[in-house]
Amino acid sequence: MTNWGVIGQERAVAFLQRAVAHGRIHHAYLLSGPPQVGKGTLALAFAQALNCEQVAPPCQQCRSCQRIARGVHPDVVVLGLQTDERSEQGRLRKSIGIGQVQELAAALALQPYEGRWRCVIIDGAERLSVEAANALLKTLEEPPPQVLLIVLTVDPEQLLPTIRSRCQRLDLCLVAxxxxxxxxxxxxxxxxxxxxxxxxxxxxxxxxxxxxxDPDQLATRSEQLTLLVEALRGDTLRRLDQAAKLATRFAASREEVYATLDLWQGWLRDVLVLAAGGVDLLWNQDWAATLQTVAATVAPAQARAGIEALRRCRRQLEANVNARLALEAALLDLPTLPTAALAS
Ligand SMILES: [Zn+2]
Structure with a gap:
């Protein structure tokens, strides 16, 4: 690992290192890739490298590098999704609003306070509202000097094509x-x-x-997988009850429920992997025994239908449909285990 602090992603790091070394910086970059592969870390390291006061940037030691790392550098701004903030209608915000982007445009028109580059990182750009995306586009069409926009997204296809085409794109991949x-x-x-x-x-x-x-994260994973197994074993009422509980959690933290749905998909994927005989390829190796039992009783087509139901549910939740209905539909579409299986 270099001073960039990014794990893996050697090609993307090398590309940006060269850009910094040769002083050939685009006005906008688009970093895409699955959640938690390092988009945010790479974006901050790039901002550090551009504003670092030493000869081998980012040094991680100078005042500028340290202030960016602590999130207190006046010229480096991260704009993200306000996941849990309630809007006036009592619904949850799902988008980065026009107000945030307008504030941003006004701030960008000023000279950098102390850095050489004013960097704005937009995290979760697929959730820009239409107005916000159009306002952002204006900034991209006439970028002020010494301004750098770094747009992060899990799904570039959800961005306006005009935004995509104005950004230098770097695709981050899963790390070995x-x-x-x-x-x-x-x-x-x-x-x-x-x-x-x-x-x-x-x-x-x-x-x-x-x-x-944070070891609690592992405990949470374990609880969530236990819930899944209970759902697979459970009757309709049990599943509806779980859907209601998930819907309540969704109102408090969308990201938590998204993470649960992703985790469940991965677990059902493991059922398919076992059905195909790929024990070594399990993601949830520690659940191998339970997975074996499920793979022996659930047909691959059912597991596949379960994965598809969870995917659909996630898409619907992102589109702000009624959370409880979407979750109920997903839970009811999960495969059913015979009561004898997993009687623990
Ligand atoms: Zn530095």
């Missing part, structure tokens, strides 16, 4: 398990823990690091 394990070990995780977390991370170093620093 061994690379994540080595980094966890370097940060003090015992070898076995490092390997275990790297396996569970499915290529997302951000998840692995968070789980290492």
């Amino acid at each position: 398990e061994a690379v994540i394990a080595a980094e966890l070990h370097r940060q003090g995780a015992p070898e076995e823990t490092a390997r275990h977390l790297a396996r569970l991370a499915n290529g997302r170093p951000g998840w692995a690091l968070a789980a290492f620093r």
Whole structure:
């Protein structure tokens, strides 16, 4: 790992390093990739590299690098989704609003306070409202000097094509398990823990690091998977009850429920993997015994239908449909286990 602090993503880092070294900076970059693969870390390191006061940027030592790392540099702004803030209609905000982008445009028109580059990082750009996206486009059409926009998204296809075409695009990929394990070990995780977390991370170093620093994350994962198994075993009433509980959680934290749906998809994916005989390829290795039992009783087509139902549910939730109805439909579409199976 270089001073960029990014795990994996060597090509993207090398590309940006060259841009900094040659002083050839585009006005806008689009970093795309799955959640927690390192988009945010890379964006901040790029901002550090551009504003670093030393000869080998980013040094991580100078005042500028440190202030960016702590999120207190006046010229580096991160604009993100206000996930849990309620709007006037009592519904949850799902988008980055026009107000935020207009404030941003006004701020960008000023000279940098102390840095050489004014950097704005827009996290979750797929959730820009239409008005906000159009306002952003104006900034991209006539970018003020020394301004850099870094747009982060999990799904570039959801951005306006005109925004995509004005950005230099870098696609971040999932990181190899061994690379994540080595980094966890370097940060003090015992070898076995490092390997275990790297396996569970499915290529997302951000998840692995968070789980290492906060053991509660593993406990939460375990609880969520237990809920899934209960749902598979449960009758209609049990499933509707779970859907209601998830809907309540969704109102408090959307991201938590999205994470649960992703986790469940991965677990059902493991059922398919086992059905195909790929024991070594399991993401949830620690659940192998339960997965074996499920794979022996659930047909692959049912597991596949369950994965599709969870995906559909997530898309519907992102589109702000009635959360409870969407979750109920998904829970009811999960495969059913015979009562004899998993009688624990
Ligand atoms: Zn520095």
